[in-house]
Amino acid sequence: MAETMxxxxxxxxxxxxxxxxxxVPHPGPGNVLIEVAYCGICHSDLSLINGTFxxxxxxxxxxxxxSGTIVELGAGVTGWKVGDRVxxxxxxxxxxxxxxxRGDFANCLHLNLMAFAYDGAWARxxxxxATGLTMIPDNVPMDQAALLADAVSTPYAAVVHTAQxxxxxxxxxxxxxxxxxxxxxxxxxxGGVPVIAIDLDDEVLARxxxxxxxxxxxxxxxxxxxxxxxLTHGRMIDVAFDAVGIKPTxxxxxxxxxxxxxxxxxxxxxxxxxAGPFMDFNLQRxxxxxxxxxxxxxxxxxxxxxxxxxxxxxxxxxxxVPLAEVERGIADLEHxxxxxxxxxxxx
Numbered sequence: 343m344a345e346t347m348x349x350x351x352x353x354x355x356x357x358x359x360x361x362x363x364x365x366v367p368h369p370g371p372g373n374v375l376i377e378v379a380y381c382g383i384c385h386s387d388l389s390l391i392n393g394t395f396x397x398x399x400x401x402x403x404x405x406x407x408x409s410g411t412i413v414e415l416g417a418g419v420t421g422w423k424v425g426d427r428v429x430x431x432x433x434x435x436x437x438x439x440x441x442x443x444r445g446d447f448a449n450c451l452h453l454n455l456m457a458f459a460y461d462g463a464w465a466r467x468x469x470x471x472a473t474g475l476t477m478i479p480d481n482v483p484m485d486q487a488a489l490l491a492d493a494v495s496t497p498y499a500a501v502v503h504t505a506q507x508x509x510x511x512x513x514x515x516x517x518x519x520x521x522x523x524x525x526x527x528x529x530x531x532x533g534g535v536p537v538i539a540i541d542l543d544d545e546v547l548a549r550x551x552x553x554x555x556x557x558x559x560x561x562x563x564x565x566x567x568x569x570x571x572x573l574t575h576g577r578m579i580d581v582a583f584d585a586v587g588i589k590p591t592x593x594x595x596x597x598x599x600x601x602x603x604x605x606x607x608x609x610x611x612x613x614x615x616x617a618g619p620f621m622d623f624n625l626q627r628x629x630x631x632x633x634x635x636x637x638x639x640x641x642x643x644x645x646x647x648x649x650x651x652x653x654x655x656x657x658x659x660x661x662x663v664p665l666a667e668v669e670r671g672i673a674d675l676e677h678x679x680x681x682x683x684x685x686x687x688x689x
Contacts, residue, residue: 343413348689349465350668352390352404354397359669364403367461367469369416374472376430380488380662381463382407383671383685385520389610390458391672398459405464405687406432406457409478409488419472427484429491429645430463431474431638432456448637464668466689476641479649485662485686486655490644492636493684494655496608497524498644499636500583501532505606509533511580514570516540516561516595518550520683521608522585523658530554531652534581536573540566540594546681553657561594570598578603585609589616592630599628606631658683665689 346363353360369375387404389395412426422428435442435450442450456462461469478487501507513534515525518541530537539550539558547558557573559566571578580603582595587609593616595605607615607630617623617630647653660682663671671685 347466348665349403350405350665352402354400357391357393359391359672361666366467369414369469371417372419372472373416373469374412374419374422375414376410376428376468376470377413378408378410378463378466378468378689379484380409380686380688381405382488382493383675383687384492387457388672388676394612395458402457403461403465404457405462406455407488407491407493408463408468409484410468422472422475427478429476429478429487429641430468430470432491434471464665464687474638476645479645482645482648485659486648487645488686489655489658489684490641493520494524494644495636495640497521498528498640500606500608500633501525501528504631504633505581505604507532507534507581510535512536512574512577513581514538514540514579514595514598515583515585516591517584517586517609518546519585523550523553523683525583525585526550526555527553527653538570538573543681549657567597581606583608587611589613592616593618596623596628596630601626604629604631606633608633659686661685662688
């Protein structure tokens with residue numbers, strides 16, 4: 343193994359991105375070293391670069407949706423071996439907050455996020471905690487496995503845990519880019535019927551239809567609500583997902599709800615929430631939930647779903663760029679070139 347490796351480095355002072363040769367890490371106690379196969383480019387990576395997310399370190403290697411192979415074990419690591427194909431967890435509990443002190447690590451109040459609080463995987467090697475690793479089944483491709491650590495697991499957790507979608511729920515998804523496309527697929531697997539995809543882009547809507555949406559509608563259609571009412575035979579929406587995170591999309595999601603309906607927001611922006619008039623919201627007992635992240639076991643569940651062909655991510659990989667061209671991949675995502683679901687970096 344070489345002593346140095348190529349890595350992308352983000353500098354907080356001027357929010358710049360550089361490719362540099364840095365030392366190859368060696369795993370400390372309880373950690374493993376992973377040779378990275380693929381690592382996704384996520385909108386939250388862009389949010390760090392453009393300043394929407396505050397920087398937590400002066401310099402950091404980005405990239406938090408990774409798959410790879412264990413090449414070295416730190417002291418005390420058991421249950422894993424060199425050669426295992428794994429997905430690292432994209433966060434570590436702080437071990438200091440009141441939730442951690444009570445053993446509720448999954449709900450840590452100050453979660454250390456990979457690629458924000460510690461170095462990520464836009465590099466040849468990544469040091470990861472052995473706790474939280476997920477084994478990749480032999481028949482699951484490494485590129486699709488990389489998607490599971492956020493791009494698919496966050497929508498999965500939103501569908502299963504936060505929204506609790508079940509058979510017969512009418513589901514609508516506002517914004518069917520990367521997160522929204524997977525929301526459509528997972529809501530359908532969970533039993534949602536009908537599943538309605540809503541967006542401004544006709545090409546994106548056509549893709550949503552291909553991956554499983556029962557119906558597609560344009561969000562700028564002045565007859566949107568009446569069309570939703572027609573498609574649901576008057577019962578409106580049980581669960582509405584806002585994958586955009588701006589006032590108009592959440593407002594529309596809430597407006598579409600039936601009595602006791604649930605709206606779940608996954609999009610992130612600096613805008614304020616607008617859930618409509620109190621008279622409508624309270625009288626119809628509507629609910630709005632915010633959602634972020636996933637549980638470690640969610641990745642394992644998704645890996646098993648891929649292994650058993652219950653989930654098809656063949657359209658989810660829009661482009662693969664070498665690490666040397668990571669800036670081009672960032673720009674392609676930022677400018678929505680070819681409407682990407684996920685762009686992967688291959689170190």
